[in-house]
Amino acid sequence: MSAPVLQMRNITKTFPGVLANDDVSFDVHAGEVHTLLGENGAGKSTLMKILFGLYQQDSGQILLRGETADITSPTDAIEKRVGMVHQHFMLVPTLTVAENVALGLPSDRGLRTDLDAVSKRILSISEQYGLQVDPDVEIWKLSVGERQRVEIIKALYRDAELLVLDEPTAVLTPQEVDDLFVILRQMTANNTGIIFISHKLHEVMELSDRITVLRNGRVTGDTTPAETSRQQLADMMVGREVKLAPDKPVQDLGLVRLKLRGVTVKGDRGTIAVDNVDLDVHAGEILGIAGVSGNGQRELAETIAGLRPAEGGSVQLDSTDLSKANPKQSRAAGLSYVPEERMKDGAVGEFDVSENLLLINHGDKRFLRRGLFNFDAIRTHCQKMVDDFAVKTPSLTTPTSSLSGGNIQKVIMARELESSPAVLVAAQPTRGVDIGAAEYIHSQLVVQRSNGVAIVMISEDLDEVLGLADRIAVMFEGRIVKIVDRENATKKDLGLAMAGAG
Amino acid sequence: MKRLVGASVPLLAALVAFLFGAVMILALGENPLSGLAAIIDGAFGTGDRLAATAVRAVPLLLVGAGITIAFRANVINIGGEGQIIAGALLSTVVALVIPDTPKVLLIPLVILGGLIGGAIWGAIPGALKAYASVNEILSTIMLNIVAIQLMNYLLRGPMIDPIEVDGSRIPQTERLTDNAALPTLIEGTRLHLGVPIAIVAAIIVYVILWRTPLGFKLRAVGHNPDAARAAGISVERNIVKAMAMSGALSGLAGVTLVFGSESLRMVTDGGSAGFTGSAGFNGIVAALFGALHPLWTIPSSFLFGSLLTGATELQRELQIPNALAIALNGLIVLFVVSSDKVRDWLARRLDSSTGQKVDEPPAPDSTPEATPESVA
Structure with missing residues (x-):
């Protein structure tokens, strides 16, 4: 040579x-x-x-x-x-x-x-x-x-x-x-x-x-x-042994916690982005939504989270109707949301780590004393969250934008899971995140599944969907074109469905 | 190192502005040093002058503290002038309607009137921005004009001093009740209750912004409305709140202008600055020079107040028009605003000299709120 x-x-x-x-x-x-x-x-x-x-x-x-x-x-x-x-x-x-x-x-x-x-x-x-x-x-x-x-x-x-x-x-x-x-x-x-x-x-x-x-x-x-x-x-x-696919204990499906019927949503350009979608998500299951980006997944997630009004259909969480809910009402009903674009919708870059950890529940009585922030209580609380989720940060007062993508995502996950949600919508939870952090985020999703949370995981990464989901729905041009149990899913069939040929 | 640079740049900007001022004094054929001496003497020379400076600083500080709230929520409130007028009008109406109320009750009521008047005048452009996407810079400026015309109408018509009706028709109210006058704190000077009120107000603004859930929400909305909305914070409502609070403080400035004045009446000259003395704009300047931090706005307002009182002495001693002070104001704004660019440029230079231009995380915010005292 x-x-x-x-x-x-x-x-x-x-x-x-x-x-x-x-x-x-x-x-x-x-x-x-x-x-x-x-x-x-x-x-x-x-x-x-x-x-x-x-x-x-x-x-x-x-x-x-x-x-x-x-x-x-x-x-x-x-x-x-x-x-x-x-x-x-x-x-x-x-x-x-x-x-x-x-x-x-x-x-x-x-x-x-x-x-x-x-x-x-x-x-x-x-x-x-x-x-x-x-x-x-x-x-x-x-x-x-x-x-x-x-x-x-x-x-x-x-x-x-x-x-x-x-x-x-x-x-x-x-x-x-x-x-x-x-x-x-x-x-x-x-x-x-x-x-x-x-x-x-x-x-x-x-x-x-x-x-x-x-x-x-x-x-x-x-x-x-x-x-x-x-x-x-x-x-x-x-530099150590990594679990590419987390161990998932076998468990029975619980009751339906999130129920979508005929949900139709318009996208940013006014065209139909989500077209008449029906979905049931059960307690203790991870429903993976696969599909090439831009086929309505983002709009669907935003509608469930109360960020985007539906043109038609209903969204129901347990017994609460969320069809017309705003984000605050969705969250009060037990919904947590990990958005796809973490620096745009998930975190305030200029805020420090503890501020982002408190983005949702900063008004909690635990953190207040006579109406003012109790910084001791906040520090203790946030330090525990950082420790629990293995967030690598120099301090709680570090600006969040200076952390790596994986650590920002951990901050968001820690915050979203802190409220023990009934339903978790996680969009592209490990995109751009390094392997160690992705492994950790996956393991946390499995923990939540064991706790009976109904999880909707939207991902473009077929390996991730196949590794974690109990059932897999494929979205194409705004519709759910295929929905299969994990054990009956093959990469080839899913790939075809993603391309609209399923 | 970077932090030091960040802090020194505004001071440098002020220094450069003063150098320009010196050149202007030279051009007018006077000695800049005696000009500077005149300004200092005029602003701080006697206890009385010091008190006058503090009183001049009061509306600047109140407007400036309010501006920090709006700007932190990323709402560019240029409506200080109109909000001052709205607050002054409503508080004046209160004093006109119930003049016989005892002092201890009437002063709080007058203040409340000012707060509400300003809050309404601020909330209108806030709501227009939040719910109809109307640019707040335009709407606040427009509402300044509306407020000025409203004031001109009221002071020439329904609220005019009865003895002016058949007289020279100066647009002013009658002398208001002494029960509403802000008490003088030191006998023989003009130092009145407005001074401690303004300082306390700035401290309260600081506490609200960094120690309360309300301020947390305002700052979250200001930095990243998308993330705030996704977290369940109502962007629209907080924009309106920020503008209402910002306006309320300007309205309070209007109260101090009426009830802290020696004539104890609301008076204008029909022009735009007749009543406010441009405090609604100079307050923005003071806030910007104070790095949009309510506590830094205290010394900053005092500085601009001293410039205004000092200019009077400049005029008297050297026959230099006090418009020079206005020019200096403008120059300082110009240099402070452009100093952000200089600061960025300096920060980049410092970075590249250590070879870390690409791999380094973004520099932390160099404004004063990034101090360790603000944990959350």
């Missing part, structure tokens, strides 16, 4: 108080997908920023095609044929695909760019790799998946031999993920080296040729999919 496209040797990078990369070695050969796997803060981003010239390593060496390379800036990296597709796309929405690709490139025609020539080359690249995209269409008209293709084309247009994809699947639907993987395989067949950054284990197992696992800035594993398993990868990422 020839020299690797990229060798990073013994890279060490420290920030004040943090050892971000500790003697990390990593290489990529032409035509392979090498995955960098690790939790948030494991050092993946730092390593890639060093490769892309955004940071300089304290020590260690970078070799490109066998020769020492000193990468000082992203421009420098691009000239050395390293391409990067960032998680947040770097595209100008009002410009066309061709204009975006041509941005920053020198042109034969001096100040003017020969867009026809650019378009022509984009088309030939598209054909070669199966990246279908119209060069003359404006970016804002494109779907997220298509925008990502434009980013990849940008890199290929600049003759990238090494392409870094930072969590590329985070924003894609399962179908788009499949399409992306086809494109990536086409690229490796053409000898491009790919660095794939992800924490979704099944994707990593499916796509990778080699896998390097990072934890706390160090390499903790260097393996291939054939030699390892999802379980082992998770253990290497977290």
Whole structure:
């Protein structure tokens, strides 16, 4: 085998108080997908920023095609044929695909760019790799998946031999993920080296040729999919044995606690988002709602929580009719809600941890003395919640926005479960959350199930739904198109139903 | 380090504004140092002047404390002028209707009238914003104009001083009952009950905002209305409450302007600043300079009060128009507001010099409420 496209040797990078990369070695050969796997803060981003010239390593060496390379800036990296597709796309929405690709490139025609020539080359690249995209269409008209293709084309247009994809699947639907993987395989067949950054284990197992696992800035594993398993990868990422699917005691279904009949809801654009949905959720069960994002799940959750009025139908919790309830009334009836967008609807970023823990019950007599906050009682109470839910925070007065996603989610969960709810609606409870926190959140959901809470868990992650739910409903275009018991569910059938073909 | 920078920037802004003021005095052919001396002498030179400064600061502090409530709930209340007028009118009506009520009863009733008048004038734009999405900046400014015209009408018509009816028709009420006058605290000065009332009001605002469930809700709505709503807090109701409370404090400022005045009557000149002396706007300035914190607004109001009284001396001694004080006010606002940008920029510079530009969590709020004393 020839020299690797990229060798990073013994890279060490420290920030004040943090050892971000500790003697990390990593290489990529032409035509392979090498995955960098690790939790948030494991050092993946730092390593890639060093490769892309955004940071300089304290020590260690970078070799490109066998020769020492000193990468000082992203421009420098691009000239050395390293391409990067960032998680947040770097595209100008009002410009066309061709204009975006041509941005920053020198042109034969001096100040003017020969867009026809650019378009022509984009088309030939598209054909070669199966990246279908119209060069003359404006970016804002494109779907997220298509925008990502434009980013990849940008890199290929600049003759990238090494392409870094930072969590590329985070924003894609399962179908788009499949399409992306086809494109990536086409690229490796053409000898491009790919660095794939992800924490979704099944994707990593499916796509990778080699896998390097990072934890706390160090390499903790260097393996291939054939030699390892999802379980082992998770253990290497977290540094201890992880339960990917929690143990769920068998238990009988209780009474129906949440009952939806003919619920119809309009979305933000005034079109029907939830169409005539009937659901019964029993005490002690987790009902998983699967589906590609944007098929009415968010609107359904908001309606149950009292945040979005229903156009028709009824929502009943135990014996209380919540069809016209506001959030306060829903909560008084025994509903708890973990929203999908935790920084928008779940937590007040500027508030500190204890304030967010009290967001619902700050008026409780326990926390007041003569009408004023009793800070001793509040501290004691919040400290216990933080301890119970293993929230990692420097203090109770730390601004919540400075915590990691997983810890913010734990704060929200702790708050929502504190009231011993009858029904819990949890939307995307572990999205963007690292494995350790996800494991903990899952275990808490199972505890609540054992306590007889009726749980509605909305998730795009089929593994999560299959691992936790007792029954699974699939939503497509606002309707429940399929509802099955867990033991009768297969990934394939659910996937088909999610695509509207069930 | 970052905190120090955060605290010093507003002071720096004031300093720069004063330097501009010095240039203006130079341009008028006078010595800036003697100008500064005149201002200081005018504001603090004698006990009497110090008292006058404190009295000038009272409406600024009351309006400013009210503004902090509204702004913390993310409602931009520019309606201080109108709310002052509404409070003053209603309290004046109270004093006109029941002039013979004993002092101990009438003063609280007059104050109550002012609070209610201001609260109504604040609650209207609050409700319009909460339930009809009407921009509160526009509606409060418009309601200022409505209040001014209402005042002009009432003081020229139904409430006019009877002896002015056939006289020069100055828009003013008759001299109100002494039973309603805010008592003087130190004989021989103008220092009246309004001063301690304003300071206590600012402290109460602080307690409400950071020590009560009501203030918690207001701040939650101000920071993130979506999360507040999902948690069961009524965004609409709290916006109205914030505006009503904010207006009530401005209304109280109106009370001090009428019942703390030497003439003991409500009087205007028909123009916009005739009655309020622009306290409704200067109070916003004082609150902004006090970092939208009610306790910091106390010294900040005193500073602006001293600027206003000092300017009178400036005019008398150096024949420099007291409009200079207004210009200085404006400059300070300009610099304080833009100093937020400077502060951000400085904070970024400090970050990047330690190499932590991307991986670091967002800098904690540098406003004074982020002190350890506020746990919840």
